[in-house]
Amino acid sequence: MTIALLGTGLLGSAIATRLLGCGHTLTxxxxxxxxxxxxxxxxxxxxNSPxxxxxxxxxxxxxxxxxxxxxxVLIDQVGDALRGRRVLQIGTIGPAESQQLADAxxxxxxxxxxAPVxxxxxxxxxxxxxLMAGGPDELMEEALPLLRQLSQKPVHLGPVGAAMTTKLALNQLIASLTHAFSLSLHLVQQGGVAVEPFMDLLRSSALYAPTFDKKLQRELSGDYSNPNFPTAHLRKDLDLFMAAAQQAGLNSEGLSGLAALLQRSSAAGLDELDYCALHQLTAGQTAAATPD
Structure with a gap:
């Protein structure tokens, strides 16, 4: 296939590398x-231009x-060049934004x-x-050969908006689980409890999620460099979830504290670090008391 990819950040560049490895012509x-x-x-x-x-x-x-x-980029800069083109929109945006974009x-x-991922x-x-997709059935069928090179099992969830809604629901869990684990880890450490016995109990319980172990060493060492998903993106996606929840008539006020906490990541210099750097924010006063 002849493919154009707009946006070569962390995820975009990896997708582009994958597509080149699959033999596609890529701009x-x-x-x-x-x-x-x-x-x-x-x-x-x-x-030189979209x-x-x-x-x-x-x-x-x-x-x-x-x-x-x-x-x-798509509407103002690509504009009329969209005629006859098939767009695969992977970036995480709000469901209403996605529908407006589809209409345009x-x-x-x-x-x-x-097709968020x-x-x-x-x-x-x-x-x-x-990979989760939202859009017309016939376009999904046309996209499948390409989607299967990015995902072993692409899932078509329904019309435009369905996939973005699902993606935000999943990313809200990323934020909430990371926040909850960070607080618990801080508390047991401040209470003088060794980390491994705590983790052994957690791993053998129904409370365990693999992401806890995935982020444990980063949080223990304080090394949040080389992120695959930066804190700024987590903040943006949580804000999108809360907006979608409000539009759906849900009560998301329990997330307000976490959203406010993530607003502090810019001033703390955490925006471009791995999202579990929010562990520095949950430390509160203990961070200032930690010796150099």
């Missing part, structure tokens, strides 16, 4: 052109930071499938992302 674009160079070294072509990237593509894949950015793409003569750079490179 890439990023608002920071230097971020395309590693992909050019692997055989991708680099476009419209030029889309011009000859069978599929146009977007992996951009948020809804407004995706709208700006259709108005310009293109077709639109939302669970997983990050390692899974993308291996083609093991958990």
């Amino acid at each position: 890439v674009w990023n608002r920071k052109p230097e971020r395309c160079q590693p992909l050019v070294d692997l055989g991708a072509q680099q476009a 419209a030029l990237a889309a011009a000859q593509a069978d599929w146009l894949i977007t992996v951009l930071s948020d809804g407004p950015t995706t709208q700006s 793409v259709h108005a310009l003569g293109g077709s639109y499938l939302e 669970l997983g990050s750079r390692p899974e993308a490179l291996e083609g093991n992302l958990q």
Whole structure:
């Protein structure tokens, strides 16, 4: 296939690398052109604009930071070049934003499938992302050969909005589980309890989630570098979940404290670090009391 990929951040660059490894002809674009160079070294072509990237593509894949950015790039910059193009929108945005984007793409003569993923750079490179799709049945069928190179089992959840709703529901669990584990870990340590006996009890209980062990060493060592999913993205996705929950008439006030906590990550210098760096925020006064 001839594919254009817009957005070569952590996830986008990994997806692009995977597609090149599968033998596709790939054109890439990023608002920071230097971020395309590693992909050019692997055989991708680099476009000077989103419209030029889309011009000859069978599929146009977007992996951009948020809804407004995706709208700006696809509708304002690609614009009329969307006619006859099939868009695969992977970036996490709100369900309502996704529907608005689909309507705008259709108005310009293109077709639109939302396809957010669970997983990050390692899974993308291996083609093991958990991919959920929302959009027309016939477009899903057309996309399957491509989707199966990114995910072993792509799941079609329904019309546009269904996949983004599911993605936000899953990312809310990432935020809540990480927050809950961080607080518990701090408390047992402050109480003088050794970490391993606590973890042994947790692992053998119904309370255990694998993400606890996945993040344990980072939290114990305080090393949050080389993220696959940064704190700023977790904050953005939790805010999107709360907005969607409010629109659905749900009571999400229990998440307000966590959302407020994550608002402090920028000033704390945690935005570009791994999302479990929120462990520094839950430390509260104990962080200041920790000796150098």
